[in-house]
Amino acid sequence: MNPARRTTTAAAAAVVLATAGGLLTAVAAPSAAATTCNAPVYKRQFFANTAFSGTPKKTDCDSAIDQNWGAKAPASGLPTNNFGVRWTVTRDFGSGGPFALTAAAQDGIRVYLDGVRKMDVWKNVSSTVSKTVNLTIPKGRHTLRIDYVNWTGNANVKFSYAPRTSATVDKVAPLAPAGLTWDDSRPDAENLPVTALSWAKNKEMDLAGYRVYRRVQGTGAWTRVATTTGTGVSDRTPATGKSYYYEVRAYDKAGNESTGTADAGPVETPDRTAPAAPVLTAEGVEASNNLSWTASTDAVAYRVFRKTATETAYTALVDTTATAYTDTSAAYRRDYDYKVSALDAAKNAAPSNVVRTARTITPPQNVTATVPSWGAVFTWTEPAGGDTADYEVYRSTTSPVAQTNDNLTDCRSRKKSTDAAGDTVRSCTDYDGDQGTTYHYVMIRQNTAGRWSTGSAEMTVTRPGDEIPPPPVTGLTAEPLEYGVKLDWADSTAADLDHYQVYEYRSCCTPEPLGTVPAGASEFVVGPSVADGESKDYVVIPADRYGNYAKWTGAYWDIPVSRVTVTERDLRPTTVPEDTAPCSLLTYTTLGDHGGMYIECADSVAEEAAGINVYRWDRATSTYARVTDVPLAPTATSYTDTTIPTGTTVYYVLSVVAADGSETFSNVDSSVSLPSGA
Numbered sequence: 001m002n003p004a005r006r007t008t009t010a011a012a013a014a015v016v017l018a019t020a021g022g023l024l025t026a027v028a029a030p031s032a033a034a035t036t037c038n039a040p041v042y043k044r045q046f047f048a049n050t051a052f053s054g055t056p057k058k059t060d061c062d063s064a065i066d067q068n069w070g071a072k073a074p075a076s077g078l079p080t081n082n083f084g085v086r087w088t089v090t091r092d093f094g095s096g097g098p099f100a101l102t103a104a105a106q107d108g109i110r111v112y113l114d115g116v117r118k119m120d121v122w123k124n125v126s127s128t129v130s131k132t133v134n135l136t137i138p139k140g141r142h143t144l145r146i147d148y149v150n151w152t153g154n155a156n157v158k159f160s161y162a163p164r165t166s167a168t169v170d171k172v173a174p175l176a177p178a179g180l181t182w183d184d185s186r187p188d189a190e191n192l193p194v195t196a197l198s199w200a201k202n203k204e205m206d207l208a209g210y211r212v213y214r215r216v217q218g219t220g221a222w223t224r225v226a227t228t229t230g231t232g233v234s235d236r237t238p239a240t241g242k243s244y245y246y247e248v249r250a251y252d253k254a255g256n257e258s259t260g261t262a263d264a265g266p267v268e269t270p271d272r273t274a275p276a277a278p279v280l281t282a283e284g285v286e287a288s289n290n291l292s293w294t295a296s297t298d299a300v301a302y303r304v305f306r307k308t309a310t311e312t313a314y315t316a317l318v319d320t321t322a323t324a325y326t327d328t329s330a331a332y333r334r335d336y337d338y339k340v341s342a343l344d345a346a347k348n349a350a351p352s353n354v355v356r357t358a359r360t361i362t363p364p365q366n367v368t369a370t371v372p373s374w375g376a377v378f379t380w381t382e383p384a385g386g387d388t389a390d391y392e393v394y395r396s397t398t399s400p401v402a403q404t405n406d407n408l409t410d411c412r413s414r415k416k417s418t419d420a421a422g423d424t425v426r427s428c429t430d431y432d433g434d435q436g437t438t439y440h441y442v443m444i445r446q447n448t449a450g451r452w453s454t455g456s457a458e459m460t461v462t463r464p465g466d467e468i469p470p471p472p473v474t475g476l477t478a479e480p481l482e483y484g485v486k487l488d489w490a491d492s493t494a495a496d497l498d499h500y501q502v503y504e505y506r507s508c509c510t511p512e513p514l515g516t517v518p519a520g521a522s523e524f525v526v527g528p529s530v531a532d533g534e535s536k537d538y539v540v541i542p543a544d545r546y547g548n549y550a551k552w553t554g555a556y557w558d559i560p561v562s563r564v565t566v567t568e569r570d571l572r573p574t575t576v577p578e579d580t581a582p583c584s585l586l587t588y589t590t591l592g593d594h595g596g597m598y599i600e601c602a603d604s605v606a607e608e609a610a611g612i613n614v615y616r617w618d619r620a621t622s623t624y625a626r627v628t629d630v631p632l633a634p635t636a637t638s639y640t641d642t643t644i645p646t647g648t649t650v651y652y653v654l655s656v657v658a659a660d661g662s663e664t665f666s667n668v669d670s671s672v673s674l675p676s677g678a
Contacts, residue, residue: 035059035060035061037061037062037089039089039090039091039092040089040091041061041062041063041089042061042062042063042064042065042087042088042089042146043059043061043062043087043088043089044059044060044061044062044085044086044087045058045059045085045086045087045088046058046059046074046075046078046083046084046085047083047084047085047086048077048078048079048082048083049082049083049084050082050083050084050108050149050150050151051084052084052086052147056086057075057077057078058075058076058077058078062087064160065087065146065157065158065159065160066157066158066159067085067155067156067157067158068155068156069150069154069155069156070154070155070156071153071154071155072155074150074155081150081151081152081153082149082150082151082152083149083150083155084147084148084149084150085147085148085149085157086145086146086147086148087144087145087146087148087159088143088144088145088146089143089144090141090142090143090144091141091142091144092140092141092203093137093138093139093140093141093142093203093205094139094174094175094202094203094204094205094207095139095172095173095174095175095204095258096136096137096138096139096140096172097136097137097163097164097170097171097172097206098134098135098136098163098164098169098170098172099134099135099136099137099161099162099163099164100132100133100134100161100162100163100164101118101119101132101133101134101135101159101160101161102130102131102132102159102160102161102162103119103121103130103131103132103146103157103158103159104128104129104130104131104156104157104158104159105121105128105129105148105156105157105158105159106125106126106127106128106129106150106153106154106155106156106157107123107124107125107149107150107151107152107153107155108121108122108123108124108147108148108149108151109121109122109146109147109148109149109157109159110122110146110147111133111144111145111146111147111159112143112144112145112146112147113135113137113142113143113144114142114143115143115145118133118135119131119133122149124151124152124153126153128156134164139175144161146159162205163204163205163206163252163253165206165252165253165254166254167254167255169254170206170252170253170254170256171254171256172256173252173256173257173258173259174202174204174206174207174250174251174252174256174257174258175202175203175204175250175258176248176249176250176258176259176260176261177199177200177202177210177231177248177249177250177258177261178199178200178261179198179199179200180197180198180199180246180247180248180261180262180264181197181198181199181264182195182196182197182246182264182265182267183195183196184196184237184267184268188236192236192237192239192272193236193237193239193267193269193270194234194235194236194237195234195235195237195244195246195267196232196233196234197212197232197233197234197235197246197248197264198231198232199231199232199248199261200231201231202250204250204252206252206253206254207250207251207252207253208229208251208252208253209227209228209229209250209251210227210228210229210230210231210248210249210250210251211224211226211227211248211249211250211251211257212224212225212226212227212228212233212235212246212247212248213225213246213247213248213249213260214235214237214244214245214246215244215245216242216243216244217242217243217244217245217265217266222247222260237267237269238269238273239269239270239271239272239273240269240271240272240273241269241270241271241272241273241345241346242269242271243265243266243267243268243269244265244266244267244269245263245264245265245266245267246263246264246265246267247260247261247262247263247264248260248261249261270346271344271345271346271348272346272348273348274342274344274348274349274350275296275297275298275299275342275343275344275348275350276296276297276298276342276350277296277342277350277351277352277353278293278294278295278296278299278302278323278340278342278350278352279293279294279352279353280292280293280338280339280340280352280353280354280355281293281355282338282355282356282357283357284330284357284358284359284360284454285359285360285361285362286332286359286360286361286362286447286451287328287359288326288327288328288330288359289326289327289330289336289338289357289358289359290324290325290326290327291304291324291325291326291327291338291340291355292323292324292325293323293324293340293352294323295323296342296350298344298345299342299343299344300321300343300344300345301319301320301321301343302319302320302321302322302323302340302341302342302343303316303318303319303340303341303343303349304316304317304318304319304320304325304327304338304340305317305338305339305340305341306327306330306336306337306338307336307337308334308335308336308337309334309335309336309337309356314337314339317329319343325340330358330359331359332358332359332360332451333358333359333360334358334359335356335357335358336356336357336358337354337355337356338354338355338356338357339351339352339353339354339355340352358454360451360452360453360454361383361445361446361447361451361452361453362383362445362453363443363444363445363453363454363455363456364380364381364382364383364391364426364443364444364445364453364456365380365381365382365383365456366380366381367379367380367443367456367457367459368380368459369441369459369461371461371462371463371464372464373435373464373465373545373546373547374429374431374547375429375430375431375432375433375463376429376430376433376439376441376461376463377427377428377429377430378393378411378427378428378429378430378441378443378459379425379426379427380425380426380427380443380456381419381423381424381425382423382424382425382426382445383445385447386424387447387448387449388424388426388445388446388447388448389446389447389448389450390445390446391426391443391444391445391446392408392411392443392444392446393408393409393411393428393430393441393442393443394407394408394409394441394442394443394444394455395407395409395430395433395439395440395441396439396440397437397438397439397440398440399440399458399460400440400442400458401440401441401442401455401458403442403444403455409430409432409433409441410430410432411428411429411430412428412429412430412431413427413428413429413431414426414427414428415427415428433463434463434467435463435464435465435466435467435546435547435548436462436463436464436465436466436467437462437463438460438461438462438463439460439461439462439463440458440459440460441458441459441460441461442455442456442458442459443455443456444456464546465496465544465545465546465548466496466546466548467546467548468548469542469543469544469548469549469550470492470494470496470497470542470543470544470548470549470550471492471493471494471542471550472541472542472550472561472562473489473490473492473500473522473540473541473542473550473562474489474490474562475488475489475490476488476489476538476540476562476563476564477489477564478538478564478565478566479566480531480566480567480568480569481525481527481531481569481647482531482569482571482647482648482649483527483528483529483531483647483648483649483672483673483674483675484525484526484527484528484529484531484672485525485526485527485529485536485538485566485568486523486524486525486526487502487523487524487525487526487538487540487564488522488523489522489523489540489562490522491520491522492519492522492542494542494544496544496545496546497519497542497543497544497545498518498519498543498544498545499516499517499518499519499542499543500516500517500519500521500522500524500540500541500542500543501513501516501540501541501543501549502514502515502516502517502524502526502538502539502540503538503539503540503541504526504536504537504538504539505536505537505538505539505563506537507537511539514526514538517540524540526538527672527674528589528672528673528674529568529672530568530649530670530672531568531569531570531571531648531649531672532568532570532571532572532649532670533567533568533569533570533572534567534568535565535566535567535568536565536566536567536568537563537564537565537566538563538564538566539562539563540562541561541562550562569649571619571648571649571651572651572670573617573624573651573668574622575622576653576668577624577653577665577668578665579665579666579667579668580664580665581654581655581656581664581665581666582601582602582604582605582656582664583599583600583601583602583605583612583654583656583666584599584600584601584666584667585597585598585599585652585653585654585666585667585668585669586598586600586669587652587669587670587671588671589671589672589673589674594640594641594642594644595640595641595644595650595652595671595673596638596639596640596641596671597614597638597639597640597641597652597669597671598637598638599612599632599636599637599638599639599654600637601634601656605634605656606634606635608634608658608659609634609656609657609658609659610631610634610657610658610659610661611630611631611632611633611634611657612628612631612632612633612634612636612654612655612656612657613626613628613631613632613654613655613657613663614626614627614628614632614639614641614652614653614654615627615652615653615654615655616641616644616650616651616652617650617651617652617653617668624653627641627643631657634656641671644671644673645673646673646674646675646676647673647674647675647676648672648673649670649671649672650670650671650672650673651668651669651670651671652668652669652670652671653665653666653667653668654666
């Protein structure tokens with residue numbers, strides 16, 4: 001606020017307010033000069049009436065409209081009531097846009113933009129009245145005029161105008177900065193180019209700052225390199241040997257950005273920037289180490305370097321314009337480190353990554369591993385050429401896998417086949433190792449020249465299951481039957497149970513396997529077996545799906561953990577006739593309900609005997625009952641008993657009937673029949 005001050009004619013000077021760098025300064029002017037106020041300072045005129053007629057009683061400059069005169073006169077020579085005050089300012093609004101005019105006054109106030117009334121609060125009031133008007137001001141220079149009158153009572157007035165900076169309201173971009181100049185004559189301490197840019201201050205009232213952009217000559221892609229609130233920056237221009245242009249854009253508080261200035265440049269630079277570093281890969285084959293790398297923009301050549309794994313310095317091998325190199329001078333099976341430098345025309349160099357490789361035959365390819373319950377199965381494709389003479393598999397619980405004898409595993413069941421593409425496929429199985437353990441594997445192959453490859457890609461597999469056998473069966477019992485022995489036991493609680501194995505235990509020798517029982521069943525019938533009163537021992541051993549078996553302690557099979565002793569039923573005849581017949585009997589068991597036998601007699605029987613009778617021991621009467629209604633022919637060699645009782649052990653004897661009707665008897669032999677439906 002610049003309140004009115006009392007001045008005299010003798011004072012020979014008028015107060016003139018001006019702006020310098022945004023600050024108000026007061027300067028003395030000759031009394032004869034017209035009052036000049038530089039925007040954004042208002043020119044203020046005091047009138048002794050409310051019609052703003054006649055010559056103003058006083059003219060001065062006011063930096064802000066914010067006065068409260070109360071009941072007093074606003075200036076010397078003015079009344080306390082019925083006076084008027086007019087403020088005017090002409091200024092550049094830049095790109096214009098949405099503005100808010102805000103006024104508060106007692107009594108009347110009117111606001112004009114370029115002579116057009118935009119606000120009208122023109123009334124004699126007893127208290128302050130406030131009002132805000134939103135409007136859009138066009139770009140460029142415009143004049144604001146604010147008329148204030150006081151009719152009676154206290155006098156106060158306040159007015160301001162400001163851009164509306166909300167991004168949802170302000171969609172008007174600032175004007176492009178003007179007067180952009182550049183100077184690249186002052187490089188930095190490393191003699192690298194530095195470009196100094198400067199420009200004129202923007203006219204925008206809502207200016208937030210400036211953004212500086214740079215592009216390579218001949219391209220349209222701009223890169224922002226600086227943001228500032230000042231009117232100048234210095235940019236370290238990339239020393240790429242290319243020329244660059246700059247432009248500056250203004251941006252306001254709503255985020256709107258202006259168009260760019262006219263391009264400043266071209267700024268020429270020396271080439272001190274290396275090309276992009278190539279990405280190197282290497283493959284060792286039998287004849288060479290083969291290198292390849294990605295192409296680098298701006299590179300005109302590539303330099304290949306090599307050293308052994310134990311050397312400290314690299315040796316340059318070759319300069320080439322290609323992106324691949326075959327090193328045939330490398331020693332076979334020796335590790336080498338390689339790198340490649342990309343060179344541009346100015347001899348700037350960018351080294352690649354370092355890759356270590358060795359000449360070797362191609363290792364097994366496309367190796368896969370599966371882990372069924374019985375082991376780890378490996379399948380791999382033989383490299384082109386089909387010259388595999390041998391291969392080895394190494395296994396370790398740690399990674400990486402050392403190719404030592406300690407880790408060499410016996411991969412068995414080796415197979416060779418051809419896939420749909422015609423490639424040779426090999427496979428083998430590692431049956432060893434512990435279930436539930438994670439192993440790492442590596443394979444190598446030997447060609448027909450006797451050279452071994454490096455290792456394949458490492459495979460990591462976890463064998464399923466565990467090494468814990470199921471617990472021994474409990475409740476094992478044996479029930480003697482007429483046709484065998486029935487074994488029974490409690491169901492195993494092992495979740496991974498697969499089956500039970502049943503053995504007849506023999507103290508003299510290796511136990512005899514009798515059969516297997518699937519998980520879920522818990523009984524087994526030993527038979528058909530002759531019920532002849534023998535004492536026998538049986539063993540039942542549970543096995544899980546991972547090949548674990550219940551263990552037994554002591555000497556070999558001496559004390560099985562699940563063993564039962566049983567005495568068979570004794571169904572043998574209580575009397576046995578003397579074996580005097582020239583025939584012998586050999587029985588066999590047939591399926592169903594038939595008992596069979598083979599008959600072998602001397603030649604004299606066919607010549608002299610009248611026939612052959614078959615007798616079967618009858619336990620109920622303790623006698624032999626004849627089962628042949630009529631004698632068999634003396635030349636008979638077999639007989640089938642269709643009346644044999646089922647599910648029991650029977651005993652047969654033959655009688656040779658002489659011509660005079662007398663009988664002689666053969667040996668006694670047994671036959672076992674199963675129950676009906678068994």
